[in-house]
Amino acid sequence: MLVVYDQASGRISQIVTHAESGLQAIKALHDAMGAGTLIVQDVPDFIMSFVKDGAVVRRPDVEVSGYVEDVAADGGDEIPLAFKPACKLDVLFAGAVIHSEAAPVAFFPISVTQPGEYTIRLYPEFPYLEREIKVTAE
């Protein structure tokens, strides 16, 4: 099958599994338009994969350090969260977004004031995968 991708980012835009005119003919059309193309044996995961150095590989994860699952809800017990690469993020509590960072942050030390589950959604730049971490406060 044919994988069509953005040459700059490696982001997969199409997976062509069959073409009447043949995959090579479709590949030639995309090549002529400047897209990246790759013939592969297995259907890649459209969301989880990208093309790097001429191969379909899994998108990398954001590295999170300083993470602990449980924290005291006293406003003083700090979790020194750090991300590599820096990420935009949302913090959710009971389904509501209670805090957002619209610009990427590499260091996000937090403490919480209320007991409950806090979900931190990380939005890194492509090709890194979005990630979600949960912190429970008691």
Add this chain to the structure above:
Amino acid sequence: MKLDPMPMLRVSATLKINERFNAIAATNLHRDHAYRRKREVANAVMRSESLDAAHPFAREARMRGISVRELADVVAAKADTIDQREGERQRLLLEIEAATTPDAITAILATISD
């Protein structure tokens, strides 16, 4: 960064309360409007203002077989549902403002769920 969910939970709860009351108001739109209009006329009748016989209020009194004054008494005796609902909405909003925990907000919202 000290994360306090309460400010955004209060905003979210306020939106839910307003949405709920808007839905109730939409369901009762004609009746509320008609009652409010009739209450104005009833008050005028009770102030002894004259009412034309062709006025819808006078027509309704004839349809019911009662006098204009009797209909005015009936209408004036009914509670103002719009004012009642607004009082209830304000009470809930003040409770949300005073809530100090997420569980307290959840409990308040549970009282207005369908």
